[in-house]
Amino acid sequence: xxxxxxxxxxxxxxxxxxxxxxxxxxxxxxxxxxxxxxxxxxxxxxxxxxxxxxxxxxxxxxxxxxxxxxxxxxxxxxxxxxxxxxxxxxxxxxxxxxxxxxxxxxxxxx
Amino acid sequence: xxxxxxxxxxxxxxxxxxxxxxxxxxxxxxxxxxxxxxxxxxxxxxxxxxxxxxxxxxxxxxxxxxxxxxxxxxxxxxxxxxxxxxxxxxxxxxxxxxxxxxxxxxxxxxxxxx
Numbered sequence: 001x002x003x004x005x006x007x008x009x010x011x012x013x014x015x016x017x018x019x020x021x022x023x024x025x026x027x028x029x030x031x032x033x034x035x036x037x038x039x040x041x042x043x044x045x046x047x048x049x050x051x052x053x054x055x056x057x058x059x060x061x062x063x064x065x066x067x068x069x070x071x072x073x074x075x076x077x078x079x080x081x082x083x084x085x086x087x088x089x090x091x092x093x094x095x096x097x098x099x100x101x102x103x104x105x106x107x108x109x110x
Numbered sequence: 111x112x113x114x115x116x117x118x119x120x121x122x123x124x125x126x127x128x129x130x131x132x133x134x135x136x137x138x139x140x141x142x143x144x145x146x147x148x149x150x151x152x153x154x155x156x157x158x159x160x161x162x163x164x165x166x167x168x169x170x171x172x173x174x175x176x177x178x179x180x181x182x183x184x185x186x187x188x189x190x191x192x193x194x195x196x197x198x199x200x201x202x203x204x205x206x207x208x209x210x211x212x213x214x215x216x217x218x219x220x221x222x223x224x
Contacts, residue, residue, distance in 0.1 A: 008150065032210030043201060043215035044153065087152050091210040096141065097166055098213070100152030 003027060004090050006101035013108055017078045021104045023088030024070045031093035033064055033071045038085045038103065047073075047086070078108045112136070114216035116202050122222045123192055131187040131219045133202030141208030142185050144177055145201040147218070153201055159185060160208050192223045 005024045013019050025033075033050035048055065050062040050071050061074040071090075075082055088101035115134045123129050135142050140161050145153035155169040159179045167177070174192075179185040189196055199220050203213040 004152075006152075034212075043217050045215065046212045049212075096158055096160070096208045096210075097155055097169075098210070099155070100145075102150065102152045 003099045004088055004101040006088050006104045008102055008104060010105035010107050013078055013106070015078055015080060015108055015110055017108075018074065018076045019078055019106065020072055020074045021086055021088075021106075022070050022072050023090075023101050023104075024068075025088075025090045025099075026069070027090075027092055028066075028069060029093050030069075030090045032091035032098075033062075034089040034098070035060075035062055035071075035073050036087040036089055036100075038087055040084075044087055044100075075106075078106075080108050080110065082106060083108045114202055114204055114214050116200075116216035116219050118219055119217065120220045120222075122224065124224050125192060125194060127192050127223075129189050129192055129221065131189075131200050131221070133185045133187070133204075133216055135183060135185070135202070135204030136214055137183075139204035139206055139214075140182070141205045142179060143203045143205075143213065144185070144187050145203065147199045147201055156187070158208070165208075189221075192221075194223050197221055197223045 035047040036044040037047045038044040054063040059076045063072045085103040087103045089098045142159040144156040147153045158166040162182045174190045177187045199218040201218045202216045
């Protein structure tokens with residue numbers, strides 16, 4: 001089993017739709033969680049950290065479920081510009097080495 | 111301020127040749143990471159520097175890969191006797207201290223081994 005697993009998609013949604021991605025992690029000692037966004041042929045950029053209590057940034061909401069060992073990303077009112085690959089990142093407690101998922105591809109169409 | 115830069119942006123080489131990839135991190139960032147990303151995959155950790163020292167090189171696939179950061183800023187990833195399977199995008203990232211925090215990525219070097 002991979003340490004961090006994501007459905008590669010693609011998720012193909014119309015503008016204005018709400019879409020959610022999950023990411024599961026295998027190590028219960030994981031402590032830090034992030035979502036990065038990667039545009040085609042570009043470098044990853046931090047989208048948001050994921051806090052235990054859940055957090056929201058505009059149209060984006062991230063949540064953590066420790067019991068089931070997954071994190072989620074919800075995007076409301078999708079825009080064409082949201083089309084990208086969303087990478088889930090997990091750090092073990094005390095570790096400086098992040099583990100990336102393979103990413104979930106999102107395509108928002110008119 | 112300037113972000114992370116990497117050179118060259120593209121490198122085409124022949125099997126068996128030696129290549130060097132350079133990363134210039136954000137000024138003041140003590141932590142520097144090298145990753146390798148293949149098509150359809152997430153970045154795969156290679157090596158982590160804290161200052162001048164390699165704090166964790168467990169991701170280097172074999173002894174053909176080596177990296178240095180002699181002055182605690184610029185880093186060079188060196189690949190000897192390149193193989194076709196080394197073809198990938200090599201990403202460098204830096205962060206302020208290296209604990210679980212935001213990493214800032216460079217644009218990557220696309221390496222193609224023919």
